Amino acid sequence: MAYSRTQWGKWYLLVPFPAVLITLIEAAVPGQPLPWWVYVLSTGVMAAVVLTFCSLTILDGGEFLRVRFGPIPLLGTKIRFDDIVSAEPARTNFLDGWGIHYSPSKGTILNVWGYRCVRIRTHCRVYWIGTDDPEGLCARIRGKTAASPEKSAAME
Structure with a gap:
């Protein structure tokens, strides 16, 4: 059975933010009104x-x-399953942030919402992958890595 899991963030709430911000700035600063395309472009980029x-x-x-x-x-x-050394449920914090980036203290972080994640150690990197199913993902990774011939030989 294939594993597929999608975690959704609530970032869609930010789409109207540029248009609202430009409207507030335009109301506070007197002068020529901005052309309509500034609103469309800024909202389109955010979308x-x-x-x-x-x-x-x-x-x-x-x-x-x-x-x-x-x-x-x-x-x-x-990430190659053969390269994975360990996978365990973990938690990020607010300072780790969201998106895709590298943290010198933790490694590569890929997250869209919340703090639940799986810490995956490979031979040369550490990944923190956000998910709403950390136990299921860990079980899947452990099942795939335990089945690889190199891992089975190393465990004996």
Whole structure:
């Protein structure tokens, strides 16, 4: 059975923010009104960013664990199951933030909402992948990594 899980964030609430902010600034500062396209462009840029980062999908891609943001799938990563050393449920905090970035103290963080995640250690990196199903994802990773021939030989 294939593993596929999508976590949704509530970033869509930010789409009207640029238009509201521009309207407030325009009301407070006297002068020429801004053209209509400034509102459309700023709201469109925010909508594109939100559509890129409003969900995080984790898929079992056979040899790889695939992690991608979406529904516009521009960013993401894939991790070979054979490279995974350990996977355990963990929690990020507010200072770790959301999105995709590197933290010197933790490693690569991929998260869209909330603080629940899975910490995945590979031979050379650590990933913190946000999910609303950390136990299920850990079980899937452990099942795939225990089945690899190199891991089975190393455990004996």
